[in-house]
Amino acid sequence: MNPILSYILDFLLGDTKTLELDCHIGYTSDPEMFHRYNLVIIPSTFFDEHVYGTPLSMPELPLKEINGIPLLFGTPEVIWHGNTFVVHADIIASAYFLLTRYEEIGRRDIRDEHGRFSGKESLPYRAGFIHRPVVDEYGQLLQAWLRELGFPIPEPKPGIRKIWLTHDVDAPFYCRSLRNVIRETVKGSGFKRAFQMLKQPLENDPYYTFPWLAEKDKSVIDVLGKEHCEAVYFLKTGGKSVQDKPYYALSSFDGHSLLALLKSSKAVIGLHSSYDAGKNPSRIEFERQALEKAAGQKIRYNRHHYLACREPEDFHLLEKAGIEEDFTMGYPDVAGFRLGTSRPVRWINPVDRRLSSLTLHPLTIMDVSLSEEKYMNLAYDAALAYCRDLIFRIEQVNGELVLLWHNDSVSPLQAREEAVDWHRHLYAALIDVLKEK
Numbered sequence: 001m002n003p004i005l006s007y008i009l010d011f012l013l014g015d016t017k018t019l020e021l022d023c024h025i026g027y028t029s030d031p032e033m034f035h036r037y038n039l040v041i042i043p044s045t046f047f048d049e050h051v052y053g054t055p056l057s058m059p060e061l062p063l064k065e066i067n068g069i070p071l072l073f074g075t076p077e078v079i080w081h082g083n084t085f086v087v088h089a090d091i092i093a094s095a096y097f098l099l100t101r102y103e104e105i106g107r108r109d110i111r112d113e114h115g116r117f118s119g120k121e122s123l124p125y126r127a128g129f130i131h132r133p134v135v136d137e138y139g140q141l142l143q144a145w146l147r148e149l150g151f152p153i154p155e156p157k158p159g160i161r162k163i164w165l166t167h168d169v170d171a172p173f174y175c176r177s178l179r180n181v182i183r184e185t186v187k188g189s190g191f192k193r194a195f196q197m198l199k200q201p202l203e204n205d206p207y208y209t210f211p212w213l214a215e216k217d218k219s220v221i222d223v224l225g226k227e228h229c230e231a232v233y234f235l236k237t238g239g240k241s242v243q244d245k246p247y248y249a250l251s252s253f254d255g256h257s258l259l260a261l262l263k264s265s266k267a268v269i270g271l272h273s274s275y276d277a278g279k280n281p282s283r284i285e286f287e288r289q290a291l292e293k294a295a296g297q298k299i300r301y302n303r304h305h306y307l308a309c310r311e312p313e314d315f316h317l318l319e320k321a322g323i324e325e326d327f328t329m330g331y332p333d334v335a336g337f338r339l340g341t342s343r344p345v346r347w348i349n350p351v352d353r354r355l356s357s358l359t360l361h362p363l364t365i366m367d368v369s370l371s372e373e374k375y376m377n378l379a380y381d382a383a384l385a386y387c388r389d390l391i392f393r394i395e396q397v398n399g400e401l402v403l404l405w406h407n408d409s410v411s412p413l414q415a416r417e418e419a420v421d422w423h424r425h426l427y428a429a430l431i432d433v434l435k436e437k
Ligand SMILES: [Zn+2]
Pocket: 168, 169, 170, 272, 304, 305, 306, 307
């Protein structure tokens, strides 16, 4: 088996891979070979040279199912061939398709105004399973088959393996400069009010919600331990496009205060690579170096602003820039499982079919995905119920939960001025749910 297929098989086997079960599993359609294995998965045509990369490789809707799990390739048929259990469901190609964002290289013409492939266009959304970590469900199914074949595979108790409480810092301060005062004056908020905001201590700035976030996050970390829960703040150091506004300097007095607060709360600092860098990934290296200089520490984590890692192969430059772990992989317009998994997975480039050393942590829920009219447009109760369902599904497969809440979306100003005023309330509610995990 080639290294990528063998990695996918190990990924499906999860913790059980230490039992070295892969030598008992074949991925072949040659009946002469079946007797060598206890279980054989019959490959579909997906990886065939004349199919891979062509329209023939796209799954057809409606999808078939195996044991209630949507199946992208193969059929649900399972048979005995002598002593070998033969599965016609190609869960390896199905997992590969989802884990690598293969669909996006086949549909290059489908991109939104920011150059992103949108969730509502995706197969998991169209086929109605974006809320299910189906790759992890394939893994459970494979392990159940092996258990029935007599392998001593323990059945894990439901539980979340790790919770990442993450915050993208697009706008750390609301009114902390004369430029901000002018903006407020032009907006009609009144010079006097803006000038008063400027004179107040940083802690009173409406976007400086970091002490509140740090306190909420700490309440979960204290219960679960750092091993099971970490807070990460993604900070920006570059970008000149309008989507990268407001520009902020970590070298300013307020920037220093923010960094000091994050360090004292023992949060991890990651790079929020700019909108420009999403378009032009060669800039990531420069932005990472700037953040290392400002924060005085090595930067290993990344998330793209606007979740705009546009093309699947763009991760190559992230890897080249020295980033080891990325947290971008969620769809902005639908919360759920963009890669079909809730577990960290190594990035596989579907173009040159290379297994990299970069780890992707799938993003489960971003605050604004739930609320924005053009995204999911949920009301508070529906958003909470949807989040609880995703959390439940992650527990069932022992996956990771990655939450993304912006500091400005929990701002008291947001509650006063925006149509959606419940992000702060929802975050507090989810924190209470997670403390019980
Ligand atoms: Zn951002």
